[in-house]
Amino acid sequence: MIEPLSKEDLQPHRDAVYALLRRLRDLGRSILLRTELWDELNALARQEDGAGAEELLETRFADVLERTQEAALTHPWLYLAERPAVARWRFSRLHMETLDVEPVDPSEYLAFKERLVGEDEGDWGLEVDLRPFERDLPKLRESRSIGRGVEYLSRRLSSRLFQDEGAGMERLLEFLRVHHVRGRQLLLSDEIETIPELRRTLRKAEGLLESREPDETWEEVKPDLEALGIRQGWGGTAGRILDSLALLRDVLEAPAPANLEALLARIPMIFSVVILTPHGFFGQDDVLGLPDTGGQVVYILDQVRALEKEMRRLVREQGLEIEPRIVVVTRLIPDCRGTRCDQRWEAVAGTRNTHILRVPFRSKKGEIIPHWISRFDLWPYLERFAHDVDRELRAELSVRPDLVIGNYSDGNLVATLLCNRWGVTQCNIAHALEKTKYLLSDLYWKENEAEYHFSCQYTADLIAMNAADFIIASTYQEIAGNETTAGQYESYRSFTMPGLYRVNHGIDVFDPKFNIVSPGADPEIYFPYWEKDRRLKNLEPEIEELVLGNPSPGTSRGRFEDSDKPIVFSMARLDEIKNIPGLVEWYGTTDRFREEANLLVIAGSVDPADSQDREERAQIERMHRLIDEHDLERQIRWIGVRLEKNLAGELYRWIAERRGVFVQPALFEAFGLTVIEAMISGLPTFATRYGGPLEIIQDDVSGFHVDPVHGGASAEKITDFLARCRTEPEEWDRISRQGVQRVEERYTWKLYARRLMTLSRVYGFWKFVTDLERQETRRYLEMFYALQFRPLARALEE
Ligand code: UDP
Ligand code: LCN
Numbered sequence: 185m186i187e188p189l190s191k192e193d194l195q196p197h198r199d200a201v202y203a204l205l206r207r208l209r210d211l212g213r214s215i216l217l218r219t220e221l222w223d224e225l226n227a228l229a230r231q232e233d234g235a236g237a238e239e240l241l242e243t244r245f246a247d248v249l250e251r252t253q254e255a256a257l258t259h260p261w262l263y264l265a266e267r268p269a270v271a272r273w274r275f276s277r278l279h280m281e282t283l284d285v286e287p288v289d290p291s292e293y294l295a296f297k298e299r300l301v302g303e304d305e306g307d308w309g310l311e312v313d314l315r316p317f318e319r320d321l322p323k324l325r326e327s328r329s330i331g332r333g334v335e336y337l338s339r340r341l342s343s344r345l346f347q348d349e350g351a352g353m354e355r356l357l358e359f360l361r362v363h364h365v366r367g368r369q370l371l372l373s374d375e376i377e378t379i380p381e382l383r384r385t386l387r388k389a390e391g392l393l394e395s396r397e398p399d400e401t402w403e404e405v406k407p408d409l410e411a412l413g414i415r416q417g418w419g420g421t422a423g424r425i426l427d428s429l430a431l432l433r434d435v436l437e438a439p440a441p442a443n444l445e446a447l448l449a450r451i452p453m454i455f456s457v458v459i460l461t462p463h464g465f466f467g468q469d470d471v472l473g474l475p476d477t478g479g480q481v482v483y484i485l486d487q488v489r490a491l492e493k494e495m496r497r498l499v500r501e502q503g504l505e506i507e508p509r510i511v512v513v514t515r516l517i518p519d520c521r522g523t524r525c526d527q528r529w530e531a532v533a534g535t536r537n538t539h540i541l542r543v544p545f546r547s548k549k550g551e552i553i554p555h556w557i558s559r560f561d562l563w564p565y566l567e568r569f570a571h572d573v574d575r576e577l578r579a580e581l582s583v584r585p586d587l588v589i590g591n592y593s594d595g596n597l598v599a600t601l602l603c604n605r606w607g608v609t610q611c612n613i614a615h616a617l618e619k620t621k622y623l624l625s626d627l628y629w630k631e632n633e634a635e636y637h638f639s640c641q642y643t644a645d646l647i648a649m650n651a652a653d654f655i656i657a658s659t660y661q662e663i664a665g666n667e668t669t670a671g672q673y674e675s676y677r678s679f680t681m682p683g684l685y686r687v688n689h690g691i692d693v694f695d696p697k698f699n700i701v702s703p704g705a706d707p708e709i710y711f712p713y714w715e716k717d718r719r720l721k722n723l724e725p726e727i728e729e730l731v732l733g734n735p736s737p738g739t740s741r742g743r744f745e746d747s748d749k750p751i752v753f754s755m756a757r758l759d760e761i762k763n764i765p766g767l768v769e770w771y772g773t774t775d776r777f778r779e780e781a782n783l784l785v786i787a788g789s790v791d792p793a794d795s796q797d798r799e800e801r802a803q804i805e806r807m808h809r810l811i812d813e814h815d816l817e818r819q820i821r822w823i824g825v826r827l828e829k830n831l832a833g834e835l836y837r838w839i840a841e842r843r844g845v846f847v848q849p850a851l852f853e854a855f856g857l858t859v860i861e862a863m864i865s866g867l868p869t870f871a872t873r874y875g876g877p878l879e880i881i882q883d884d885v886s887g888f889h890v891d892p893v894h895g896g897a898s899a900e901k902i903t904d905f906l907a908r909c910r911t912e913p914e915e916w917d918r919i920s921r922q923g924v925q926r927v928e929e930r931y932t933w934k935l936y937a938r939r940l941m942t943l944s945r946v947y948g949f950w951k952f953v954t955d956l957e958r959q960e961t962r963r964y965l966e967m968f969y970a971l972q973f974r975p976l977a978r979a980l981e982e
Contacts, residue, residue: 185268186247189276193244194283201245203235204228205280208257214300215624216255218668225249253670256297263288263296270327271664271674271693291688294680297627303682310685312968314650315692317961324694330664331657333696334946338441340696341950345439353379353436355953360432362952363417365455365506366583370417373410379436386433389414390426398423402503417452420503448945452502454495456509458577458585458602459484460595462569463559466514466540467523468533473788473826474521475797476559478757479857480591480615484512486706486933488538494937496536509537511580513573516542518554541580543572548981556796562594563640564981567974570601584608587944591615593641596648597973604651604962609948611940612652614662616854617645617672619679621761626679637980639684643973646676647965649691654947656701656940658855659879663700664693666878672854673698685972699943704933705861709829712866712924713837720834727831727838731784731821738791739825742811744782745818750906751844752781753836753867755858758788758795758803760851763872763892765806767849770899772814777899780906781844783820790824836865843909843916845870847902851892853877860931863887863923868916870902886926887919 194201207224208216225246228237240246248266256263262278275293278285288296291311298304322340324330345352357379363370376382389412396405400422409415409425419425431447434440461484464476468485471477488510495508512532520526525542532538545553545565553565577585584606590599596612603610618641619625622632629638649655657663657673665671676690711718730740732747752771756762764787771783785807789795792804804824811820827835836846846862848871853859855876862869863886871877873889881887888905890898909916951958 185272186244186251188274188287189244189248189264189278189285191283191285194278194285197236197240197243197245198283199235200228200237200240201283203237204240205262208255208262209259209280214257215297215627216257217623218250218253221249221252221255256293256300258296258300261296263293265293267670270667271330271671272327273677290678291686294678294686294688298680298682298686301627301682305683310972311688312646312685312690313688314961314964315689317964318692318695322696323692324696327664327694330693331660331698331700333654333699334943335441336696337946337950338445341946341953342435342439342441342444344953345435345444352439352953356435357382359949359952360451363452365452365504369415370452370504371415373413373415376413383433383436385412385414386429386436388412389429390433393422393426393429396422398426417502417504418450420501424501424503445942445946448949449942450502451945451949452499452504453948454508454586454941454944455499455506456581456583456585457491457495457511457587457589458581459488459510459512459589459591460514460573460598460602461512461591462515462566462594462598463557463562463592464514465517465521465523465525465556466512466542467525468530468540469828470523470826471525472832473757473786473824474523475556475757475759475795475800479855482706482857483613483615483703484591485532486704487936488512488532489534489706490704490933490937491940492535492538494941498941507537509581510535510539511577511585512538512540513577514540514542515569516544516552517556518544518552519556521556539580541573541576543569543576545569546572558797559592559594560636560641561980563637563644563977566594566598566644566977567601570598573598574602574605587611587948589613590648590652593618593644593648596652597644600648600651600965604966609653609944609951610651611944611947612648612655614645614655614657614672614854617675619645620670620672620675621852626681629681630683637976639681640973640976640980642676642679642681643968643976646687646690647969647973649673649676650961651965652697653951654697654699654943656699656943658700658702659876660700661876661879662854663698669874697947699939701936701939701943702931703855703857703860703936704931705857705864705927706829706933709833710836710861710864711833712864713840714866719837720830723831723834724838727835730823730825730831731835731838735821738794739789740821740823741790741808742817742820742822744821747782750781750842750909751784751839752777752847752902752906753784753786753839753844753862754847754849755786755832756848756850758800758807760799760803761853762787763849763851764788765803765810766851766892766895767847768807768810768816768820769814770849770895770902771820772810772816774896774899774903776907777903778819780903780910783816784823784839784844785820786823786825786827788824790822794824833861833865836862836867840866840920843913845902845906847890848872848877849890849892849898850875856880859887860927864927864931866920866924868905868919869923870898870905880926880931881923882926885919886922 252264252266254265260280266274275288360372405422418428428450434443465471465474517525530540588599589611590596591613592615663671663673674693680686792801795801846867846869850872853875859871859877869887870890883889
C-alpha cells in the first residue's frame with residue numbers, strides 16, 4: 185500500500201501541482217471522479233507549457249491521484265477519497281495554496297461533501313455507525329480473502345470451541361439437541377446433558393455399531409441406539425452413522441476446522457426454505473423482458489431446482505424420509521398482463537415440493553393493489569406484505585422455515601422483518617445494488633427522489649445487509665470491485681445522503697458474512713451449439729420466421745436485406761442501464777460494423793403503448809428514433825416479444841451456428857446471466873467492462889470486454905473480430921470454445937447448490953453460537969428501521 189501523501193511530495197513540483205489544481209478548479213465542479221482527475225493530469229502533462237507536469241506523472245502525487253476514487257473541491261480545499269488498495273480507504277485534504285496535506289476521518293470528508301450541496305447540520309446530524317457493534321466479531325484481514333467468509337468462519341469457530349472448551353462444547357451440545365423435524369427430535373435426546381455424558385454415549389454407540397454390519401439400516405440399529413440417547417439423523421446405514429459419530433468425537437477431541445466443517449455438513453438442519461422476491465412479474469412463463477423482470481426470476485427458478493435436489497440428497501444421506509420444501513414468495517398482481525401472476529399458489533415445474541406463493545400488496549385501508557408497481561415505488565407496501573406473508577406461510581408450512589433467502593433490496597428487507605420475528609438464519613442476495621448503477625445517487629439523492637426513492641432503497645439496503653447472517657455475491661467485484669473500481673457492497677461503507685443521514689460505517693466487506701457463490705445457466709436449456717443430438721431442430725422454422733420473416737407490426741421492426749451476414753445479437757430488458765439503444769447507435773454510426781453483420785435485438789416492447797414503465801417507454805421511443813435516423817430498417821431486427829425458454833436457448837445456438845456474436849453493452853451489469861447463457865451456447869461474447877462480466881470473461885480468451893463509455897472503440901473491437909473471423913475462422917472457434925469452457929468450470933448450479941447448503945449450515949451454527957452477541961446490532965437496526973425507513977416509506981403512499 186502506498187504511503188499517504190505529504191507536503192514534501194508536492195513541494196519539489198509546486199508549479200505543476202498549482203497548474204493542475206487550477207485546471208481542476210477551472211472545471212467548475214465540486215465533485216470529481218477518478219478518471220477526470222487522471223485525465224486532467226495527463227492532459228496537463230501533454231501540454232507544451234505543462235509546468236513540468238510530465239515529471240509529476242512519476243511522483244507519489246500521481247500514484248495517489250490514480251487511486252483517488254473521488255475528490256471534493258471548494259477553494260481552498262481539495263478533499264481526496266483515496267483507495268490505496270482493494271477495499272481500503274483513506275481520506276485527506278490538501279490546501280490548494282499552502283499545499284499542506286492532512287488526514288481526515290470519513291465523517292469529516294462526508295461533512296465537507298454535504299456542505300458542497302448546501303447541507304450543514306453541524307455536529308448533530310444523524311450519523312450511522314455500525315463499527316462499535318463489530319468490535320468483538322471476527323474480520324478477514326486480507327483483501328484477497330474477501331468473499332470466502334465461510335472458510336474463515338469455520339477456522340474461527342473451531343478455535344473458539346477449542347479455546348473456550350467448557351462453554352464452547354456446551355453450546356455444541358445444545359446445538360445438537362435443538363434439531364427437530366415435524367415434532368420429532370433428531371440427533372441426540374435431551375437426556376444427554378453434559379459433555380462427559382456425551383463422550384460416554386459416543387463410546388458406547390461406536391462399540392455397538394462396530395459389531396453391526398455397515399449396511400444395516402437405521403431402522404435395524406434404531407432400538408439399540410435410541411436406548412443410548414442417539415436419535416435419527418446421523419446417517420441411513422450403520423456405517424454412515426458410525427462415521428458421523430466418529431466425526432463428532434473428533435470435534436470433541438480437537439475441533440479442527442476440517443472436522444467441524446465435515447460434521448456440520450452432516451447435520452440435518454435445512455428442511456424448508458423460504459425465498460423472498462416481491463417485485464416484478466415472478467412467473468414461469470411469458471414474463472421475461474417485462475419491466476423489472478429478468479435475471480432474478482431466471483436465477484431463482486434455476487436455484488430452487490438445484491437446491492431442492494441437493495437438500496433431498498442430503499436428507500437421504502442422513503437416513504431421513506423427509507421431503508424438503510421450498511416456497512418462493514412473491515407479489516400477487518391482479519392485473520397480470522396475460523401471465524399467471526394473479527394465481528396465489530403454483531407448483532414449480534421440475535421440482536417435487538417447491539411452490540410459488542403470491543401475496544398481494546395492500547393499501548393503508550387494506551385494499552388489494554391491482555396493478556404492477558415499479559421496484560422503485562414499492563417501499564410503502566413491504567411491511568404490510570411481510571405481515572401477510574408471515575400469516576400465509578404459517579398456514580402453508582405450519583412450522584417456521586429453517587432458512588430464509590432474500591432477493592434484491594425489497595426481498596432482503598422483507599427477509600429481515602421475517603427473520604427478526606422468527607429467529608431464522610437469513611441469507612441475502614442483492615442481484616444488483618442500484619447505488620453503484622446511478623453515479624453519485626447518494627450525494628444528489630434529492631434530485632432523484634421523486635423518480636427513484638433511493639432514500640428508501642439505500643436505507644433498506646443498509647438495514648438488510650447488517651441484519652443478514654450471510655450474503656451471497658455472484659462475483660468478487662460485486663463485493664470489493666477490483667484494483668481501480670470500488671465494489672457494489674463496498675460503496676455502502678461510508679457515504680452521505682445530505683439532509684437525511686451520514687453513514688460513517690455502513691458495511692464492512694471484510695466481514696466474513698460475504699461469500700461468492702456464482703449462479704449458472706440451466707444446462708437443460710443452454711448448451712453448446714455443437715451438441716447436435718440435443719438441439720431442438722423442430723424450433724428452427726419458428727426461429728427463422730422470428731428473425732428473418734416479415735416484421736409484424738407492434739411486435740417487431742426491421743428485416744435483414746442480406747441474411748447471409750453473421751448476426752450480432754443482444755437481449756435484455758429495456759432498462760436505461762442496459763444500454764440497448766447505445767448498441768444500436770454504435771452500429772448505426774459505424775459503417776464497417778454495418779457491412780460486416782446484421783443486428784438482432786430482443787428487448788422490451790416495440791410499441792410504447794404496451795409499456796407502463798416510464799423508463800422503458802423512453803427507451804422504446806429512442807430505439808425507433810435511432811432506427812429512423814440511421815436508416816437501419818434493412819439491417820436490424822428488433823423483436824419485442826417474450827420468448828419461451830426453450831426457444832431462447834435454441835436461438836442462441838442458431839445464431840452461434842451461423843457464426844454470430846453476442847453483445848452485452850450495459851452501462852453497468854451486476855452479473856449478467858445472458859453473458860453466461862451466450863457463452864455456454866458457444867457464441868463469442870462481448871460484454872461490458874463495468875460489473876460482473878469483467879470477471880466472467882477474460883478478455884480475448886473467453887470473450888471480450890467492451891467499454892460502453894467509448895462506444896466507437898467498442899464498435900471497432902467487435903467489427904475487427906468479425907472481419908478477422910471472415911478470413912481466419914479458427915479465431916471464432918477459439919473464443920467460442922474457451923467461452924464454453926469458462927462457464928463449465930465456474931458457473932454451474934450444481935456447484936452453487938452444494939456451496940449454498942454448506943454456507944447455510946455453518947452460518948446457522950454460528951448464529952446459534954453467537955446469537956446473544958448480535959442482539960445489540962439487531963436493536964440498533966430496529967430503531968433505524970422505525971425512525972428512518974418507516975417514515976420515508978410511508979411518505980410515498982398516496
Ligand atoms: N431475458 C429474456 N427475454 C428478454 C430479456 C431477458 O428471456 O427479453 C432473459 C435472459 O435470457 C436472462 C434474463 O432474462 O436469462 C436476464 O438476466 P440478466 O442477468 O442478463 O439481466 P437482468 O434482467 O437480471 O438485469
Ligand atoms: C439482476 C441483474 O441486474 C443481473 O446482472 C443479474 O445477473 C441478475 O439479477 C441475477 O442475479
